[in-house]
Amino acid sequence: MLVPEFQSAPIISVLIGHTWDSIPVTHDPVEITFSPGDGGLMMKVSGPFFNDPPAPNGPPGMPFPGLWDYEVVEAFFLDSTSENYLEVEVCPHGQHLVLLLSGRGHAFQQQLPLSFNATISGDHWVGEALLPWRYFPPNVNKMNSYAIHGSGDGRTYEALYPVPREDLVEGQKPNFHLLEYFQDFSLQSIMGQGWVQPESDLWKGKC
Secondary structure (H helix, E strand, O other): OOEEOOOOOOOEEEEEOEEOOOOEOOOOOEEEEEEEEOOEEEEEEEEEOOOOOOOOOOOOOOEOOOHHHOOEEEEEEEEOOOOEEEEEEEOOOOOEEEEEEEOOOOEEEEOOOOEEEEEEEOOEEEEEEEEEHHHOOOOOOEEEEEEEEOOHHHOEEEEOOOOOHHHOOOOOOOOOOOHHHOEEOOOHHHHOOOOOOOOOHHHOOOO
16 A cells, blocks of 8 residues: 655655565565655665575666566556556666556567666665656556566565455466556655646657
8 A cells, every 4th residue: 555654745655565466475575665856756665685686787777678587676657548657677786677668568668768776785775766757658647566586486576566366367477567456646646736747758649
């Protein structure tokens, strides 16, 4: 559930407390906070560092294709009326991946630049990214977040809003593009009710 961290401050904090199929996690949950940033939405990640898989073979601070195959935290921002959405992936080793999608799982832009830095301290890591407003589709009204770590049979997929147990079917695999399980989210709840989202050239013709 989305809850204000402080009632007097425009900060929203979420905890990823379940696997993708609604089983409670057995470690400290990943926490993501959203707050106003300079020209965009500030996203801060704090969570356990598993160091599994090893770091991607790419420079920190740069986009890395296929980052979802590594240790990663993801946030999705959706306009449910058009199925336009922004996907942001960040890695404790400093790599990132930003995708713009129009239609379920259909990316039309990816590897966009992102101001992101991450710090590992023992078995914990923190990261901070500034998500520019032009990356967001118009009329964002839903979101979901995910955390992934582990290798082989130990690969673990976690979700803020998981698939309910009663909806699971035999043989089902994790799929983070099940938009029907995203839940309500409002940028105005962070930026203020009078705030108007800036128009974006990246989304022209996609609405």
